[in-house]
Amino acid sequence: MKRTPITLFVLLGVGLTLVLAFFVSPLASSAPDGLERVAIDQGFEGQATEHAMATGPLADYSVAGIHETWLSTGLSGVIGVVLCFALAAALVLAIRWVRRRPTVPTA
Amino acid sequence: MHIPDGFINAPTCVVGGVVAAGLIAVSVRKAAATLDDRQIPLAGLVAAFIFAVQMLNFPVAGGTSGHLLGGVLAAVLVGPWVGSLALSVVFAVQALVFADGGLTALGLNIILMGYTTCFGGYAVFLLVRKVLPKTATAVVGASAVAAWSGVVLASLVFTFYYAVGGTGGAPLGTVAMAMIGVHMLIGIGEAVITALTVSAVLSSRPDLVHGARDLRPALTIQTPAGAPAAGRAR
Numbered sequence: 001m002k003r004t005p006i007t008l009f010v011l012l013g014v015g016l017t018l019v020l021a022f023f024v025s026p027l028a029s030s031a032p033d034g035l036e037r038v039a040i041d042q043g044f045e046g047q048a049t050e051h052a053m054a055t056g057p058l059a060d061y062s063v064a065g066i067h068e069t070w071l072s073t074g075l076s077g078v079i080g081v082v083l084c085f086a087l088a089a090a091l092v093l094a095i096r097w098v099r100r101r102p103t104v105p106t107a
Numbered sequence: 108m109h110i111p112d113g114f115i116n117a118p119t120c121v122v123g124g125v126v127a128a129g130l131i132a133v134s135v136r137k138a139a140a141t142l143d144d145r146q147i148p149l150a151g152l153v154a155a156f157i158f159a160v161q162m163l164n165f166p167v168a169g170g171t172s173g174h175l176l177g178g179v180l181a182a183v184l185v186g187p188w189v190g191s192l193a194l195s196v197v198f199a200v201q202a203l204v205f206a207d208g209g210l211t212a213l214g215l216n217i218i219l220m221g222y223t224t225c226f227g228g229y230a231v232f233l234l235v236r237k238v239l240p241k242t243a244t245a246v247v248g249a250s251a252v253a254a255w256s257g258v259v260l261a262s263l264v265f266t267f268y269y270a271v272g273g274t275g276g277a278p279l280g281t282v283a284m285a286m287i288g289v290h291m292l293i294g295i296g297e298a299v300i301t302a303l304t305v306s307a308v309l310s311s312r313p314d315l316v317h318g319a320r321d322l323r324p325a326l327t328i329q330t331p332a333g334a335p336a337a338g339r340a341r
Contacts, residue, residue: 004311010148017152017159025162029172033164034289035108035265037171042282044275049113051206059206061162077162080200084158088196089151092142092189099139 014085021077025061026070108176108261108290109201110216110268112209119272124214130222131195137188146189149315153181154193156304158200165296173293176261178224179232179254180301183246183318184308187229194221215268223264228257232318246319247306254301258294262286 004012032040039045057064058076066072115123157177164172177197181190195217201207208216232253239245266283273282309316 003314006145006148006312006315009312009315010152013152014155017156020156021159021162025159028162028174029164029166031164031166031170031172033108033172033174034167034262034286034293035110037289038282038285039114039275041285042275042277044114044273044277047113047275048111049209051112052210053203053206056204056206058204061205061207073162076205077159080158080162080205081155083200083204084197085151085155087200088154088193089147091192091196092138092147092150095135095139096142096144096147099142 014081017081018078021081022074025077026073108220108265109198109208110212110219110265112211114209114274115212115215115268116272116274117211119268120209120211120215123212123218123268127195127214127217127222130218131192134188134191134195138186138192141186141188145315146185149185150189150193153185153190154196157181157194158197160300161197161201167289167292167296171289173290173296175297175300176220176224176258177301178221178226179228179250179257179297180304182225182229183232183250183253183301183305184316186317187225190229191221191225194225219261219264219268223261224254224257227260228253229318231256236318241322243309243313243319243322246309246316246322247302250305250318251298251302255291255294255298258290258297259287262290 036045039048051059053059058079061076061080062069062072063075063079066075157175157180160175161177162174164174167173178190178194181187181193184190185193198208198213198217198221202210202213202216232249235249235252236245239249263283263286266279266286269277269282270279273279305316305318309319313319313322
C-alpha cells in the first residue's frame with residue numbers, strides 16, 4: 001500500500017485550502033447567516049455594537065485599499081489561511097516543546 | 108453563528124471568557140499528553156482549512172446562509188483536544204483580525220462554535236460508531252450525523268446564552284424555535300462538507316484520521332485465511 005508522504009499530504013491540503021480561500025470565497029453567499037437571520041426576525045439585531053476592529057485593515061474579510069471586491073475577499077482569505085496555519089502549528093509546537101522540557105528556562 | 112458584541116450582556120460575556128480560558132487550558136494539558144510530531148502540521152492544516160471553509164457561506168432558505176462550524180471535522184481528524192485548540196485559533200483570528208465575532212463575545216463564541224461541536228458533536232460520533240460496523244464508510248456516516256448534531260447542539264447553546272444574558276427582549280421560546288429550525292437546515296451543509304472531507308482524508312491517509320484509529324489494525328494485520336485471530340474485524 002503506497003501512502004502519500006505526510007509532507008506532501010500537508011502541502012496538497014494547504015494548496016487546496018488556498019484555492020478555496022482565494023477563488024471560492026468571493027462566490028460565497030452574502031445573505032445573513034442563521035444567527036443574523038434570527039436576530040433580524042426577532043428584532044434584536046440592533047443590539048449589536050460596533051466592532052473594535054471594524055476599521056481594521058482586514059475587517060469583514062476585505063483588504064483595505066483594494067477596491068476590486070473579489071480580489072479583496074480572496075486575498076483576505078489567503079492571509080487568514082496563512083495566519084491560522086502558522087498560529088495553530090506554532091501553538092501545538094509550543095505545547096510539545098514545553099512538554100519535552102519540563103523545566104522551562106525562566107528567560 | 109458568530110455572536111457580535113452587544114447580543115449577550117457583559118456579565119455573561121465575562122463568565123464565557125473565563126470558562127473558555129479554562130477549557131483551553133485543559134485542552135493544552137490533554138493535548139500535551141498525547142501529541143506526536145505529525146500533529147504540528149496537521150493542527151495547522153485543520154485550522155487553515157476550517158478558516159477557509161467558514162468563509163464559504165452557502166444559501167439555505169429564504170435569504171439566509173450558513174457556514175461550516177467545523178468542530179466535528181476537527182475532532183475526527185486530529186482528536187477533540189488538538190481540534191478544539193485549532194478552532195480556538197480560528198475564532199481568535201476571525202475576531203481580532205477580521206472583525207468577525209465580537210471581542211467581548213470571543214469566549215462565548217469559542218464555547219459555542221468550538222467546544223460544543225468539538226466535544227458534543229464528537230460524543231455523537233463515538234456513539235454512532237459504536238452501533239455501526241468498524242468500516243471506513245461507517246466513520247464517514249458517523250461524522251455526517253455528528254456534524255449535523257453538533258450544529259443543532261450549538262443552536263441550543265446560543266439559546267441558553269440568550270436565556271441567561273440576551274439583550275433586546277425577544278421572547279425566549281421564539282428565539283429557541285427560530286435558532287433550532289434554521290440550524291437544522293444549516294447542519295445539512297455541515298454534514299455534507301464534513302463527510303466529504305473525512306472521506307477524502309480516509310482515502311489518502313487513513314492513519315491520519317484520529318476518529319478511525321481503531322480501523323488500522325484491521326487494515327494492516329494480515330492473518331492466514333480462515334484464522335479466527337482477526338477477532339471482530341469481520
